[in-house]
Amino acid sequence: MSQGYAQGRTAILLVDPYNDFLAEGGKVWPRVEAVATEVGLLDNLRTVLAAGRQAGLKVFFVPHRRWEPGDYEGWDHLTASQRGVQSRQLFARGTWGGEFHPDFQPQQGEVVVKEHWAQSGFANTDLDFQLKQRGITQVIVIGLLANTCIESTARFAMELGYHVTLVRDATAAFQPEMMQAAHELNGPTFAHAILSTAELAGSLRDAS
Amino acid sequence: MSQGYAQGRTAILLVDPYNDFLAEGGKVWPRVEAVATEVGLLDNLRTVLAAGRQAGLKVFFVPHRRWEPGDYEGWDHLTASQRGVQSRQLFARGTWGGEFHPDFQPQQGEVVVKEHWAQSGFANTDLDFQLKQRGITQVIVIGLLANTCIESTARFAMELGYHVTLVRDATAAFQPEMMQAAHELNGPTFAHAILSTAELAGSLRDAS
Amino acid sequence: MSQGYAQGRTAILLVDPYNDFLAEGGKVWPRVEAVATEVGLLDNLRTVLAAGRQAGLKVFFVPHRRWEPGDYEGWDHLTASQRGVQSRQLFARGTWGGEFHPDFQPQQGEVVVKEHWAQSGFANTDLDFQLKQRGITQVIVIGLLANTCIESTARFAMELGYHVTLVRDATAAFQPEMMQAAHELNGPTFAHAILSTAELAGSLRDAS
Amino acid sequence: MSQGYAQGRTAILLVDPYNDFLAEGGKVWPRVEAVATEVGLLDNLRTVLAAGRQAGLKVFFVPHRRWEPGDYEGWDHLTASQRGVQSRQLFARGTWGGEFHPDFQPQQGEVVVKEHWAQSGFANTDLDFQLKQRGITQVIVIGLLANTCIESTARFAMELGYHVTLVRDATAAFQPEMMQAAHELNGPTFAHAILSTAELAGSLRDAS
Numbered sequence: 082m083s084q085g086y087a088q089g090r091t092a093i094l095l096v097d098p099y100n101d102f103l104a105e106g107g108k109v110w111p112r113v114e115a116v117a118t119e120v121g122l123l124d125n126l127r128t129v130l131a132a133g134r135q136a137g138l139k140v141f142f143v144p145h146r147r148w149e150p151g152d153y154e155g156w157d158h159l160t161a162s163q164r165g166v167q168s169r170q171l172f173a174r175g176t177w178g179g180e181f182h183p184d185f186q187p188q189q190g191e192v193v194v195k196e197h198w199a200q201s202g203f204a205n206t207d208l209d210f211q212l213k214q215r216g217i218t219q220v221i222v223i224g225l226l227a228n229t230c231i232e233s234t235a236r237f238a239m240e241l242g243y244h245v246t247l248v249r250d251a252t253a254a255f256q257p258e259m260m261q262a263a264h265e266l267n268g269p270t271f272a273h274a275i276l277s278t279a280e281l282a283g284s285l286r287d288a289s
Numbered sequence: 290m291s292q293g294y295a296q297g298r299t300a301i302l303l304v305d306p307y308n309d310f311l312a313e314g315g316k317v318w319p320r321v322e323a324v325a326t327e328v329g330l331l332d333n334l335r336t337v338l339a340a341g342r343q344a345g346l347k348v349f350f351v352p353h354r355r356w357e358p359g360d361y362e363g364w365d366h367l368t369a370s371q372r373g374v375q376s377r378q379l380f381a382r383g384t385w386g387g388e389f390h391p392d393f394q395p396q397q398g399e400v401v402v403k404e405h406w407a408q409s410g411f412a413n414t415d416l417d418f419q420l421k422q423r424g425i426t427q428v429i430v431i432g433l434l435a436n437t438c439i440e441s442t443a444r445f446a447m448e449l450g451y452h453v454t455l456v457r458d459a460t461a462a463f464q465p466e467m468m469q470a471a472h473e474l475n476g477p478t479f480a481h482a483i484l485s486t487a488e489l490a491g492s493l494r495d496a497s
Numbered sequence: 498m499s500q501g502y503a504q505g506r507t508a509i510l511l512v513d514p515y516n517d518f519l520a521e522g523g524k525v526w527p528r529v530e531a532v533a534t535e536v537g538l539l540d541n542l543r544t545v546l547a548a549g550r551q552a553g554l555k556v557f558f559v560p561h562r563r564w565e566p567g568d569y570e571g572w573d574h575l576t577a578s579q580r581g582v583q584s585r586q587l588f589a590r591g592t593w594g595g596e597f598h599p600d601f602q603p604q605q606g607e608v609v610v611k612e613h614w615a616q617s618g619f620a621n622t623d624l625d626f627q628l629k630q631r632g633i634t635q636v637i638v639i640g641l642l643a644n645t646c647i648e649s650t651a652r653f654a655m656e657l658g659y660h661v662t663l664v665r666d667a668t669a670a671f672q673p674e675m676m677q678a679a680h681e682l683n684g685p686t687f688a689h690a691i692l693s694t695a696e697l698a699g700s701l702r703d704a705s
Numbered sequence: 706m707s708q709g710y711a712q713g714r715t716a717i718l719l720v721d722p723y724n725d726f727l728a729e730g731g732k733v734w735p736r737v738e739a740v741a742t743e744v745g746l747l748d749n750l751r752t753v754l755a756a757g758r759q760a761g762l763k764v765f766f767v768p769h770r771r772w773e774p775g776d777y778e779g780w781d782h783l784t785a786s787q788r789g790v791q792s793r794q795l796f797a798r799g800t801w802g803g804e805f806h807p808d809f810q811p812q813q814g815e816v817v818v819k820e821h822w823a824q825s826g827f828a829n830t831d832l833d834f835q836l837k838q839r840g841i842t843q844v845i846v847i848g849l850l851a852n853t854c855i856e857s858t859a860r861f862a863m864e865l866g867y868h869v870t871l872v873r874d875a876t877a878a879f880q881p882e883m884m885q886a887a888h889e890l891n892g893p894t895f896a897h898a899i900l901s902t903a904e905l906a907g908s909l910r911d912a913s
Contacts, residue, residue: 205414240626426573
């Protein structure tokens with residue numbers, strides 16, 4: 082399906098490109114660094130975005146809830162991930178860690194959707210609506226983390242009827258086993274394509 | 290079902306209590322004023338909230354998107370209502386018109402959900418999620434407008450499995466015919482109860 | 498937007514074309530007959546379908562739950578409409594009333610989506626998914642009833658990001674006031690186009 | 706949270722208990738057998754259901770689409786799993802493989818929700834609605850497969866606001882690594898509890 086990434090129908094979903102995840106000094110960077118470095122995460126994110134923009138694809142920013150005081154108050158049940166966000170004030174609103182990494186900033190005409198509370202960028206947000214308003218039927222899901230937000234966003238996208246592409250080296254995780262679970266064990270059951278950055282960039286060049 | 294409004298299971302959904310809708314000088318107030326005055330809207334909203342809080346019900350604020358520059362850019366198709374919001378900059382973020390009316394402010398522990406782009410407070414927001422995190426199964430839907438945001442929020446609530454109560458004089462519309470459509474023609478087909486403010490306040494007193 | 502009904506992007510949603518609604522002898526036909534006759538419902542449904550199929554549009558059948566024994570058991574709260582379905586066994590599975598009218602049968606390649614429990618053809622069904630799997634971004638909603646299933650299906654479609662067309666004489670209701678509410682009071686706030694059958698057929702001829 | 710499984714608020718979701726998955730001679734049983742035997746799957750499913758029913762919990766059957774001729778026709782993109790279902794006619798309607806295993810049959814008053822097309826029992830079905838109509842806020846997800854339908858159903862349940870329990874030996878997968886991914890790598894990030902059958906049965910006994 083190298084011809085599949087039609088300009089008007091395909092979007093890149095960039096999930097959680099926060100300094101806390103991607104930058105030296107970010108609160109979660111130390112847990113991500115080993116895998117991110119090994120796969121060449123930051124360069125690959127830059128490559129996918131550049132190739133996508135060059136091919137005329139729309140980029141959607143899909144951000145996790147930026148922590149702020151009062152978050153999670155009155156909830157019956159938090160996940161372990163939400164407890165972690167709360168206790169460490171991850172992606173805190175108004176702080177450097179809660180800003181998008183300088184290399185991953187929305188450009189004119191790109192869309193920043195509503196923040197998600199958990200893992201799926203579609204759940205409790207306007208992502209599906211914003212995609213539909215632009216005629217998008219295919220999504221390329223990149224960013225962090227491979228087995229949590231990327232995987233849930235991709236699982237939801239498939240269930241909502243989208244064609245879903247994962248990019249195995251444009252994401253990262255806390256452990257290599259989580260990457261393997263995402264791309265070898267689980268991804269093949271729900272994603273329609275799982276590519277490397279080089280393969281995707283090649284397809285996008287051919288399409289543009 | 291006067292016993293139905295159990296404290297831990299029932300929420301009040303207060304939709305779009307903006308100055309632009311409810312206050313002298315608000316941009317939409319002139320179109321709402323005749324019906325609002327006739328039904329006693331502001332006093333009734335105050336009464337429902339007071340009775341609900343007294344009975345221990347949780348209040349959820351369900352706000353329309355506050356207009357800001359760039360809104361609707363790149364959308365394939367806007368509704369007439371969205372064109373109106375855009376051209377008149379309704380509920381503009383950072384302006385008085387986009388603030389909640391002073392008498393309808395969130396209190397400690399009450400929930401402000403994400404802004405909706407169109408009419409239903411459930412669509413593309415975290416309203417369903419926030420209700421579930423608090424064990425809510427019944428909703429009382431009040432605010433503006435009877436035949437647009439209130440009706441769509443109520444129709445969605447029913448389809449999502451909630452027990453739905455409308456309050457015929459704790460809402461308003463541009464024309465009396467729209468009130469009649471909401472409460473005499475359409476509401477009876479999807480709402481589980483349609484009460485007056487006095488009837489609801491009585492039920493809540495009995496329940497508490 | 499006469500050029501708007503592109504073949505590969507537009508679908509006709511035909512809601513609840515049951516004998517119980519549309520045929521002499523159907524259980525609900527007596528309540529629909531006056532309005533249906535006045536607007537020319539059956540002929541108009543035939544015209545829209547023929548023009549749509551001629552223009553290469555995909556038709557989706559959007560059926561209400563066919564009543565069967567055990568339905569609604571254990572539910573906390575039914576709507577008045579659901580009580581009516583239950584007490585009168587409307588659209589009962591395996592009966593003539595629960596069959597599609599002979600003039601409104603799925604053709605080869607057309608899609609019959611899952612049955613809906615209430616009013617919206619999108620709620621608790623695979624309609625959105627089936628549309629997405631075929632790249633549909635615009636829907637034309639016809640069938641019954643104008644102010645209940647048609648209106649809720651159309652309200653949901655808009656909130657889900659679709660372009661929505663209503664056809665004012667390819668639907669009916671129990672009372673003329675309900676038609677007026679659907680097309681004069683409410684429809685203009687959420688639908689992107691409200692046409693007559695003749696206008697729509699003209700647009701489809703131009704498009705094909 | 707041993708006190709958490711309140712009778713009126715908790716449901717067991719039994720996913721895909723088909724002969725094709727669970728019975729000697731089923732089409733997928735050979736791929737599941739090794740893991741299923743090792744964890745004691747069938748006995749554990751029996752134990753969870755018996756303990757749950759004894760404690761008054763409602764059981765919901767959450768079935769995959771039973772294959773029938775014409776399925777997937779006209780779809781733009783199938784997953785690898787759907788291609789497998791199609792080519793092998795898994796869970797075919799009207800065949801033994803598409804029947805629930807004899808030990809896992811709905812009892813009077815239990816709910817069979819609509820069939821899902823992919824992995825999540827919530828996507829494109831009435832599962833959320835049927836749970837809400839019964840006041841359920843906590844779900845225990847058991848059945849097959851651990852890393853596909855169970856995991857997606859559980860991820861969706863969490864995003865929809867439910868409290869989610871996984872039972873590590875009341876499910877199975879094609880490979881032990883998939884079980885480990887589901888319960889050691891991924892589950893802890895989205896599930897609120899991950900128990901053994903013995904632990905869950907103990908909690909349910911205490912609660913009843």
